[in-house]
Amino acid sequence: MDVSFILIILLIGAFATYFSGDKLAPKVALLFGLVSLGFSVYLLSLFNAGQNIDFISAWITKPSISFSLKADGLSLAMLLLNTALTPLIIFSAFGNEFRNAKNFYALILFMSFAMAGTFLAADGLLYYIFWELALIPIYFIALIWGNGDAEERKKAVVKFFIYTLAGSLFMLTAFIYLYGKAGSFLIEDLYKLELSSQEQLWIFLAFFLAYAIKIPIIPFHTWQAKVYQKAPTVGTMLLSGIMLKMGLYSVIRWQLPLAPSAAKEYMTIFIALGIAGVIYGSIVALRQKDLKKLLAYSSLAHVGLIAAGTYTLNLDGLRGAVLQMIAHGFVVVGLFFVAEIIYRRYETREISEMGGIRSQSPKFTSMFMILVLASVALPSTFNFIGEFTVLYSLSQIGIIWAILGGTTIILGAYYMLRMFQHVMLGETNAKLFKDVTTNETIVLVSIITFLLFFGIYPKPITDLITPSLENIITIINR
Amino acid sequence: MDSVLNQIGIENYIFLSVALFCIGVFGVLYRRNAIIVFMSIEIMLNAVNLLFVAFSTYHQDAQGQVFVFFSMAVAAAEVAVGLAILVAIFRNLGSIDVANLKNLKG
Amino acid sequence: MDINLALVLLLAPFLGFLANIFLGKSLGKNISGAIGTIAVVVSFAMSLFFFLQINQTGQPISIHLFDWIAISNFNIEFGFLLDQLSLLWLLFVTGIGSLIHLYSISYMHDDEKMHKFFAYLNLFVFFMITLVMGSNLLIMFIGWEGVGLCSYLLIGFWYKNQNYNDAAKKAFIMNRIGDLGFLVGIFIIGFMFNTLDFATLKATILAGNNLDAYWIAAAGLALFIGASGKSAQIPLYTWLPDAMAGPTPVSALIHAATMVTAGIFMITRLNFLFDLAPAIQDIIAVIGAITSLVAATIGLVQNDIKKVLAYSTVSQLGLMFLALGLGAYEIAVFHVITHAFFKACLFLGSGSVIHALHHEQDMRKMGGLRKAMPITFITMLISSLAISGIFPLSGFWSKDEILMTAYHQSPVLWVIGSLASILTAFYMFRLMYLTFFKEFRGSEEQKHHLHESPALLTFPLIVLAILAAIGGLISLPGHSWLNHYLEPLFSKAHEAHHLGTTEYMLMAIATVGALLGIGIAYAKYIKQAQVPEEDEKITGFSKVLYNKYYVDEVYEAIIVKPINLLSRFFRDYIETALASIVFGFGKAANELSFQGKKLQNGSIGFYLFAFVIGFCAIVSYLILAQKKF
């Protein structure tokens, strides 16, 4: 029993979904999603029992590339994030009708497969391959099932694809260069490398380009808002919930340990970029007319903070970042789903056309409210744990960073509550708003339960990720 | 035969055929009538043939002359094909001016 | 045993919340109201039990549940602490809380979302208890933000009115500004002392090692910003008057008695920290004094009955901060308690008036209500006397202690404080006269329905009025039970003032001042029977006062507007600019391609020419580079 089974399950799932036909596809996809979730939980138990669940086998002899998947706490946490969100996302799509649904759901599972691979891969090239693979399905999901004017959408999506690809190709170059040095793509061999500070800087920048575009860190975020807006909500969830975490995860797993001295030397610059993202994103979010765009910018702000946390290079920063990744993954999926629920009823994403929904749908309102509160990191929600830890780590670097980053507490509350007020409150809306259906409730409730439970008792997750993070810290300080 | 080469160095043969070759090249570049272009190409090839012969004598080695036959055969084949194409063009276009062949561009 | 009871104390309101939020609608108004009230009463009982226990033993009870957040060099545990301070707070929070719940049953009875109301109230009490019971700064922070949330929910309870929503939003965001300060304070303490736990913190600080005055001051300042956000001090006070948009019981519970005192609670909790930062203490004192004066002046001319009370609350909070700044924590606590009594009473009284007048809040449309509603009148009168500091009511003792301390440390502050209290006396009685004396100025059919409020409304009034009257007993000058009770909390013991001539002098001055204020009010509104003019007629300085020194407008102009402008600017220009940079590359490539197509001109001659040129170029390069290649 090892982690490769997860990938196999997801891949088989993708094909099974494709061949099960449009009628059955959603259910099959959901089934496989749940199976993979269950299996990854099982793997977690194995891991905690101290079993070795890595999978390593030779693949290409020259240049030597091996098919090696390693699972430490960090990878498992991200894997769980992936496998937990995937079924949720699939299930959340049940309310919509998609033409040739089989391709749609197959693509979702395939993407989940690729992302799981990215989180597990312990060989530079394998990792890169999964990283790229994850790009293709989302491209088609956004292109084919997206919404809005086709021409504009195409422009946005192609820009997104080329832009991200551009970034990652430089990462590939860096990897090849490292291979030239180490003679192997295996992560542990790459960790062993002793690079001159000059080399490290270039490697660091090459990686940074890839990740800054994927995460995105300003000023590389220009693709984000449009794509989030144009993609179908499922696609947006995949992007914002999991895919952007790939970038952050990679920063911790690859960029920092591979070029530690560069990371240390230029730390403040990258922290500053992250913080700038926080403030900029929040401010831009204030005046968005489109609900999904607003959420896009809010997520720009949040990941900015996370990125800043990772670049602090101290345990709190990394831990907080990972916690916040997970928390943000869930909450952002929830929020985008809320946007979708409203869209299903009102056929619009224009905030100005909403309002006065609360009186028609108490259940929906309460859940929406909780999600909003979670996203503004109210204590006792999981997001608070992450945000607090990150801000704390920033305060270790310099109290000013903590203060600047902390503005998210204020600005976040500002734009989120403003949004909530204009969407939900006010005189009862003329248009009828049906309260949430059972399916929708299930999705939202499961997300909320997760956020609240781990908000009070985050220990399990913390204990899971801490050792591997300490490990990485030691590698960084080697 | 020897004596001739001794009197006239191999370099001269090279220069001669280079000159011929260049004449051919310029012919191809500047003439627009397809037939004449063919002829220029032939000049290029024959310039080379000349040099082959010269070298084979210079090296006292028959391969060069054998090769000339190869190249002649090839040249003949080429021209055959070329003329065939030319005929087709003439049928369609009514002219054999290569300058008219500009439909494919951009 | 203790732990379980403590958890009961904590969770009872939460269960009430759950019950109300999920079942409330089906249970019906009375039951949901009952549930809400009982939940709070239960925790009141528990707190009473613990209070009595600790009163004998003096042993704080600390409860450790589990590790909550792991920071690299210390763990933040999820635990609670029941000591003298927290129990005192619990006592009046839950006590007054239950009274107000009781009151609300009748007050909110004709609102169809009553169960929600009680749910929120319970949630609030729960968070307030968390705040008070928290054994470390971060647990306190949970409650801290939680009560902020509840006040947001309750201010915006009538969410169909966008102004109320704006008020709610404003309250939440202003609180959040403070909260950032609080967080920063937490960070500083965290990396200075590697703990957030109160007990450990106190031990570390009193042990006196690695104390960097600069950082302590910084921490103190940050925390004070937090406190001033929650307790409505300058410059973050403007949300409190707007918060009156909420139902009156809410104003009574949250925005007068309990939540707004959280700041005082926090500073008292950390007194050992603030004692080390005299500079910050001075700042606190000054801010407090100024706040109390400014708020009082604004209170002079307000016509909305609740607005008056709101500003008086701000002003009283100012006095408490003054006390804190002077290091007289127990006096501040004393005033918190007495203030809780009479201010709650006043709000509830105003509530019952508003109730009787069908949600009329403008005092210009009231008057002569004392015959119609005697109980309300009496109780409010007592409380007004108390707040004005008339001997021997509770307010007299607490306020007087504050002024004395101020006098001993800095006469200026004493002057400001006394001025504030004189003004207080004036506007309180302005309120009383306008509301209860002369003849009724409202509409006819209102006049018809004038009636004393039902028992459910009046009972809490009576209880609170009694407390407002006798509350002073807990800390009489000389032999103060309170000081003795709170002794173990404070790093340096505060000797109670021995009553000498100066003290009696000061008491006299204060009383005279109060009477003076009352007198002026009497002259103005009874003798000359004035009624405040319509809003547009107001002129001169009173206009400035009436518009609260235009502070809101100023904030709007210098903070809110710029941010929104910036946002628009970013959205419309920066975003597009950045995007166009990225697109630029693509465009450039396309343009190149377009130009390149001209090169591909289809002419064989040109192609061959390029061929030859290329050949020559390469040859010549190679020959130049070197003969051999």
Next chain:
Amino acid sequence: MNTLIAITGLGVLCLLFEIFNFRKGIIPFTIVGLLATLALTVNDYGTNASFYNNMIVVNNFSVTFSSLFIVLTIFLVALSHNFYESHPTKISDFIAIKIFMLSGAVAMVSFGNLAMFFLGIEILSIALYILCASDRLNLKSNESGMKYFLMGSFASGFILFGICLVYGAMGSFDVIEISELSRSAELPDWFFIGILLLTIGMLFKIAVVPFHFWAPDVYEGAPALTTATMSTLAKVVAMATLFKLLSVLNADISESFQIVIVVLSIASMTVGNIMALRQVNVKRMLAFSGISHAGFMLMTLLTLTTSASTLLYYAAAYSISGIAAFAVILYVCKNRDNEDITNFHGLGKTNPLLAAVLTGALLSMGGIPIFSGFFAKLFLFNQTIEAGYLVLVIVAVVNSIISIGYYFKLILAMYGKEPNEEKTGTPILYYSVAVVAIVINIVIGLFPSLVLDLM
């Protein structure tokens, strides 16, 4: 050796079939024959033999490349069934010509003597001239044939001159002798000029900037199947030949010549990609993309001694995805007068399978993982960086980003646009070729060692 004979024999047989009027079976027969030849060739793997006093040398290089060419030809022949439906009388000629062209190709990678090399290249070229102009009544076809012919024979002139000078310098056509001599003696300048002329002649055939101008026009004008042949088979043949030529004649390329190669490769990549951006005709677009790929393949010349396997892999990846792409293009543009991108609108809806195949092929050309194109680029970059040409690799990376731009234009057209008309009829051979090709592509993508370890 046997390979060459077998192929030629097969060609002759095809002509005979025409006489015996046995057209129906010609394509299956040819395919079977080619498969047999493939087996024959593979059988030679591992042997090092030379025939007719070094006229022909058989070694792993020649065997592997010959097999690749044969595979490609099999695909092309399979495609020609539906393609030439309209004029069945000529089919045997077309097949025969293709076979002869194949023999030329095989001769080119297994020559041991410059004469053989020259004959091979001429056989290949002449066959292509004919195929280009084969659509007799179509002026475009004529034009492309004419252009190709004129410039091709012009280039042949250069090659011939080159051979001549080399001969003059060495007094022999035998590559072994030449390379030995070139190491030992003090050499006359003609030799190097000769090599240079040869190289340039080959660069013309590969269509490297600035000798590339013919390619787009010829590709566009020629019948689609011929374009397929040129862009897949002819290109890799020429590339392999140039590689072999340089590696046997003088294994160590001098500094300055390497610089020339770097410049040329950068130029072709960039020009090819940039020009392709604004093309509407798919064949023309692929012509430019072919130019850029030629630029990529030139990189292998920088590490002659080690990079034979890389070249093989790249050639295989490129040509096979090319076959897959062209299979779809042929299907889509069947009885349409042009190959404009508009014909592909909505293919994703009308014919998801072929759309998927084309997408795969394009992604592979663009170098997206699990498709072999990615690994081809990877290995190439890897070697080039090890050889110390980091800058060149970075330029190449930038280029592959640009290339995505136009590959995705086509994908967008297939998935983003509405179909303009329903396509009817499902030519089974197109389907099978397309699917088989893409499958092979992915397989060698998943297990690159299959190909890499051949050399």
